[in-house]
Amino acid sequence: MKKIYTLFITSIIGSAAFAQCVVNPALFGGPNNTNYAIIPNTTTNLPLAYVGTGYSADLQFHIQPDTTVTSPIPGTFDITQIKIDSISGIPSNFIYLANPASGIFTTPTATPPGTGYGCVGLTGTAAPGQELGGPSGNGIYPMTVYFTATVLVFSIPAPQASSYTGYQLQILPASGLNSLNAGIFSVSASLPNPANEQAEFILNSPVGGTVQFSMYNMLGSIVKQETVSTTVGTNNYFLKTAYLSSGVYMCSFRMNDALITRRITVSH
Numbered sequence: 001m002k003k004i005y006t007l008f009i010t011s012i013i014g015s016a017a018f019a020q021c022v023v024n025p026a027l028f029g030g031p032n033n034t035n036y037a038i039i040p041n042t043t044t045n046l047p048l049a050y051v052g053t054g055y056s057a058d059l060q061f062h063i064q065p066d067t068t069v070t071s072p073i074p075g076t077f078d079i080t081q082i083k084i085d086s087i088s089g090i091p092s093n094f095i096y097l098a099n100p101a102s103g104i105f106t107t108p109t110a111t112p113p114g115t116g117y118g119c120v121g122l123t124g125t126a127a128p129g130q131e132l133g134g135p136s137g138n139g140i141y142p143m144t145v146y147f148t149a150t151v152l153v154f155s156i157p158a159p160q161a162s163s164y165t166g167y168q169l170q171i172l173p174a175s176g177l178n179s180l181n182a183g184i185f186s187v188s189a190s191l192p193n194p195a196n197e198q199a200e201f202i203l204n205s206p207v208g209g210t211v212q213f214s215m216y217n218m219l220g221s222i223v224k225q226e227t228v229s230t231t232v233g234t235n236n237y238f239l240k241t242a243y244l245s246s247g248v249y250m251c252s253f254r255m256n257d258a259l260i261t262r263r264i265t266v267s268h
Contacts (some may be wrong), residue, residue, distance in 0.1 A: 020099040021058035021121035022220045022250050028062045036064040040257050042166035047186050047260045051126045051174040054189045058121030058261045065107040065116060078109035078152040089143035091133065094124030126171045139171040185258040194267035201237045205230040212254040241266045
């Protein structure tokens, strides 16, 4: 049962302060798959934040609908839902929001059945001085997630309260935006925002390779997808927006296990 708690909680830090993150089952292989995972995991962790730059990151998850335990009662039991109670350690000026907004995520074994998919995101803008904040004064803010999982034990709901640590938000000075932090993939906010004809993103890549770019409207429909080649260091990605309808879009950049989402407004 602890394994399932860990699988869920490694997903639930983050979302939009003004709009929910967009659930993306395609990352796990589409509907009815059994790829129960979190993107990204705690090893990859959350993308970097920079003072004075708008921040938006979300984590996508697929919850396993049952768990096998050996004690105190051996057996396989259904997990019907997991509810986020609170998240501590988030720096001021940042806020998290789940999708669904209730913070209750239901699985196919629930009544009525859920999908097991979901996302949570974190948004905000770091203020001057926060790059020197956190428990160690180094701009790193560890987070603790408090949650309740409901497991059916012989058809009787058994809520289990627990907590999970492992995610952290690191805030860097504004001047760090154009410097490469070795080993960490990061994406700047779009410039300008709102955009009319074109928007630019700055991608810092620890290795040469490819980035999968996906753009979604607020209904969750894909409006653009492409593979972007990157070199080690700073890369400039230009997004044509002239053909898009005015509105809010979510732009997803994925390199290996790292997934970073940026929100952009198109205004003509």
